[in-house]
Amino acid sequence: MERISLLIRNGYLVTMDDERRVIPEGYLAIRDDRIIDVGEMADLKGQYQADRVIDASNRFVFPGFINTHSHLFQGAMKGLGRDKGLFEWLDSSVRFALHETGYEEVYTAALLGCIENIRSGSTMVLDYHYAHAKEAGLDDAVMQAFEETGIRGLLGRAHTNVSQMPDGAQCPRVETEEQFFDDVERLQQKYENHSRIGVCMAPGIIWDLSEEGYRHCRTLADKYGMITTMHTLETKDDNQFTQELYGSNTMPFLAKTGVLGPDFLAVHCVDMDEEDFRIFKEYDIKVSHNPVSNMILASGVAPVPRMLDLGLTVSLATDGSASNDTQDMMEVLKTTALIHKCHLKDPTVISANEVVEMATLGGAAALGREEDLGSLEAGKKADFWLMNPRTARCVPVADPVAALVYHASQGNVETTVVDGRVVLDEGRITTVDEEAVFDRLQEVACNLRKRVGLGNTQWGHRVFVPPFVKP
Ligand SMILES: [Zn+2]
Incomplete structure (x- = not known):
């Protein structure tokens, strides 16, 4: 036997x-x-x-489902910035809260996010971590949550070069590109032999790296076999900003830097034109579709049926809990089926089988893991x-x-x-004390809202302070 x-x-x-x-x-x-x-x-x-x-x-x-885009730290920011579009939402809530988000906020929120992923059938999550404003080493807080909950985790080490808060105040901590790439290499070396945990590169959005930075992403992608993932064409502002900065649209600019390829995972892809479709096909770019987040921020409907017709790899994701406001992949599956049928007024444009393929095999292929996952x-x-x-x-x-x-x-x-x-x-x-995580995050999130003056902290306190937060 x-x-x-x-x-x-x-x-x-x-x-x-x-x-x-x-x-x-x-x-x-x-x-x-x-x-x-x-x-x-x-x-x-x-x-x-x-x-x-x-x-x-x-x-x-x-x-298991493979959730290809999240921001687990946003678990501490659920429910903030409601009823706003992408940039108004970022500037009125997340970017202020980032200021005050330290190790305990990131770690506790990531624990909760991993638990909810596991509870909704996800066995792997790509966490696009961009909270670095308060102190160094916050990626390690996400890694600790991956370790302890037992989920398979890929950390998207993000970089942002925005140095000012929306109110004009200076950000407490802004990394150089060199520091960013050094930390990618540090994390890569630390986790290269880990059975469940790894790292990839995640430039925040088109203006967060220089042209030279994107070239360096290609060098490291080739050196370590790691993917690059980026918020891409989430709204029409994306191309507008790239035009202002580089005098061309986002995808042609990225093509010129050499960063594009089958190991590039583009997140959202709502505002696509014919040239974008051509470039996605030419470079075999992978897509992360986040329909619940796109609906909450009213970003629009990604042209997923067209992508599938073209043979592109599409995966599914929740996005962060500040713009979803959950980590519920079961909800993402249903929403994916419904949004495209309704948008195109045609029930045949997407099937339940295709949705399950996107959540499993699509996720594996999007992360270059089709050999051993999905x-x-x-x-x-x-x-x-x-x-x-x-x-x-x-x-x-x-x-x-x-x-x-x-x-x-x-x-x-x-x-x-x-x-x-x-x-x-x-x-x-089985891996962590779930009830203790609920209690701790309730307290941590309430304190965070209080420090940055966001949300209705009185409401939060009235309902949840005793016994979690001391007066
Ligand atoms: Zn995102």
């Missing part, structure tokens, strides 16, 4: 393999961090002796989750993929496995 660490039996497996097989009564054999065998229960003949067996009867097993196949990483459909919202199930996209919710995510480790076990987070 072969010794394995985990055996999932009697589950309805939605594999997302090349043939898109579903196995109505199947098993998954896991040794350490990898799936070593996938098959039908009829073929399971006691060949494995597992340290742990999970009976998945009446459960659906899906590959499906339930022997040899891939053991990243998956079990859906228990027994809730009023979800039963009855006619088709598991339709159920997942249209009538399931976080409440149906029962068990989540990352890198072969059970991090959500029948509804209970």
Whole structure:
């Protein structure tokens, strides 16, 4: 008998393999961090002796979602700057709060964000971390949250060169490009052999790096095999700013620097013209689609059906909790299906199957990880989750993929496995004290709002101060 660490039996497996097989009564054999065998229960003949067996009867097993764009630190800023467009929202809330966001805010918010990702079926998140204004080393707070919660994490080490606050005050701390690239290399060296955690480059938006900086991104991308991700064409202002700065539109400018390629992950891509489509196709640029955030900030509708027709890789993401205001990937799946049907007044432009592909295989391809993530196949990483459909919202199930996209919710995510480790076990987070994180973040977020005079702190205090915040 072969010794394995985990055996999932009697589950309805939605594999997302090349043939898109579903196995109505199947098993998954896991040794350490990898799936070593996938098959039908009829073929399971006691060949494995597992340290742990999970009976998945009446459960659906899906590959983990890959959330390709978040800002976990914004978990401390939920609900701020409501009913505003992108730049008004940034200038009236996030950019002031950044000032005061230190290690504890980032760490506690990231813990909560990782927990919610795990609770909504995400086994991996790309956290685009741009809070560096208060002190150095805040990326390490996100890494600590990845370590402790057990989620697979890719830290997008961001750079911003904005030196003034919206009120004209000087930012407390502005990094040079050199400091930024040094820190990317430091993080790369620290995590290069880690099984779950890695780093990539994340210039904030078109004006956050010089032309030379984008060239350097290409050098490091080639040297380390790391991706570059950037907020791209989120609104029409993007091209307008690039015109003012460089005398051309964003995508032709980026093409000229050499940074574009299949390892470039463009986030949002709402305001696309014909030339942009051509450049995306030519360089095989990957897309991160964030429909809930785009709706909240009224940025517009990304032309995703057209991207799919062109054969571009599209992945899904929540964006940060200050512009979503959650980390709920289940909500993103449903929204993705609905927004494009409604926008184009055509129910056939996107299917539930395509949405699940974007959330799994699309995410893996967007991060250059299609070899080991995105499906339930022997040899891939053991990243998956079990859906228990027994809730009023979800039963009855006619088709598991339709159920997942249209009538399931976080409440149906029962068990989540990352890198072969059970991090959500029948509804209970196994890695950190979830209740303590709720309490701590409530206090930390309330204090942050108080320090920067944002939001209705009285309301927050009246409801939540006792026992979390001392008067
Ligand atoms: Zn973003």
